[in-house]
Amino acid sequence: MRLSDLQIRKAQPKEKVYRLSDGEGLYLYVHPRGGKWWRFRYRFDGNEKLISFGVYPYITLADARERTYQAKCMVAKGIDPSQERKRAKEAKLERIANAFEAIAREWHKHMVGNQMWSADHAATILTRLEKDVFPWIGTKPIAEVTAKEIKGILDRVRSRGVIETARRVRTILGQIYTYAIATDRANYDISAGFKGYLPPTSKTRKHMAAVTDPKELAPLLRAMDGYQGSLVAQSALKLLPMLFVRPGELRHMEWAEIDLEAGEWSIPASKMKMGLPHLVPLSRQAVAILEELKPLTGHGKYVFPSTRSFSRCMSDNTINASFRRMGFDGNTIVGHGFRAxxxxxxxxxxxxxxxxxxxxxxxxxRDPNGRAYNRTAFLPQRKEMMQIWSDYLDGLKAGAKVLPFRKTSKE
Structure with a gap:
């Protein structure tokens, strides 16, 4: 007699495990705790074997019979269902291990572990991969990625008007393929065929857009003060002109580097472009902004954390994107321009x-002897300068009379 759904549903647990036979080697095992498992018993090469088909009711009676039929077909063809299932599982695990994202993250971890990059550069590369590469080929085995897919990635980045970023993405892809080849998970670099695909970037140095006329600076500062973004973004925008550090240095500001009582921000050498530690005096206005922000982000590492994770700092595009939302294009102002x-x-x-x-x-x-000044050189004078600078910016926002530029001897 074959089983019915009604019979299976009504099967109650007993003191010991018992089984209900459906015929042709298919059984339903009923556990004392109430669980019901499908099992299939078969003979292969003269040996009796047993495999599981899953749990009822998630695997229905019809499902179990279909799996029994498929297993019996394998046996008839000289294939052991148990070994075939094991091979399929290993193939799935290998496919996951050889996925582009898995290898790319392994390569990234290898480069970071061997101190090949700065922390800022490592974060930038991972962000580019997560934003421009993984969504399209991350789950695909690296050896199966096609030239069409690589072209699509480069075209999408290029369509944003950032050819240089597209070129850097292509370079990153090439480095990942080199790593995959070295670890025997790819035979060739499919991205190599795109070395001449993107147009070359201009060799002419482009100066960062900046507002240097006080009359134009005043409305920009007022617009920044009125920005409707998050408190983190608002605070970054307010501090950028006040401190005039590089945007990357501001993004990576850590609470551990700040002494609010002394009004000082100590930036370690590892974060500075010139590789030397730097001290930034904080005006009263800057301290007030940081004190307002501290209850929100002070429990984390970064003063300006990412919206996705407090363990990472904000994106390198957040500040410039904020200017675009306020209506200022890249020819008018970028974050770096406040230094000028x-x-x-x-x-x-x-x-x-x-x-x-x-x-x-x-x-x-350099001092008169050609030596580089240390980070505390002229600190009292610089503190005074930074306070006067913050007061000047407040005056511009309040509509104070704008001081004229100093006349030169040629005027």
């Missing part, structure tokens, strides 16, 4: 010494 803004106005309007300005910009400044 401060240098120009501090010198030509507020009459501060150029060496103090350059030192605060973390540029290479």
């Amino acid at each position: 803004t401060a240098r120009t106005i501090l010198d030509e309007v507020l009459n501060f010494r150029p060496d103090l300005i350059e030192h605060q910009l973390a540029h290479a400044v």
Whole structure:
């Protein structure tokens, strides 16, 4: 007699495991705790074997009979169902291990572990992969990625108007394939065929867009103060012109580097472009902004964490994207441009010494003996300069009379 769904549903647990036979080697095992498992008993090469088909009711009676039929067909063809299932499982695990994203993350971890990159560069590369590559080929085995898929990735990045980023993505793909070949998971670099696909970038140095006229700076500052984004983004926008550090340095600001009582931000050498530690005096206004933000992000590492995870700092595009949302295009202002803004106005309007300005910009400044000044050089003067600069910016936002540029001897 074959089983019925009604009979299976009504089967009650007993003190010991018992089985209900459906015929042709298919059984339903009923456990004392109430669980019901499908089992199939068969003979292969003269040996009796047993495999599981899953749990009822998730595997129905009809499902179990279909699996029994498939297993009996395998046996008839000289294939052991148990070994075939094992091979299928191993193939699935191998496919997952050889997926492009798995190998790319392994390569990234290898480069970070061997200290091949700075923390900033490592984060940038991972962000590019997560944003521009993984969504399209991440789950696919690296050896099965096609040229069409690589072309699609490059075209999507290029369509955003950032050819240089597309070129860097292609370079990253090539490095991942090199790693995959070295670890015997790919035979060739399919991205190599795209070396000449993207047009070359201009060799001419492009200066960062900046506002250096106080009359134009005032409305920009007011717009930034009125930005409707998150408190994290608002605070970053307010501090950027006030501190005029590089945007990357601001994004990676950590609470452990800040002494609010002393009004100082100590940036370690590993985060600085010139490889030297830098000290940024914090004005009263800057301290007030950080004190307001601390209850929100002070329990984490970064002052300006990512919206996705407090363990990472905000994206490198957050500040410039904020300017675009406010209606300022890339030809008007970018985050890096406030360094030129401060240098120009501090010198030509507020009459501060150029060496103090350059030192605060973390540029290479030498003493009369040719030695680099240390990070605390002229600290009292720089603290005064940074406070006057913050007061000046507040005056512009409030509509104070704009001081004219200093006349040069040629004018």
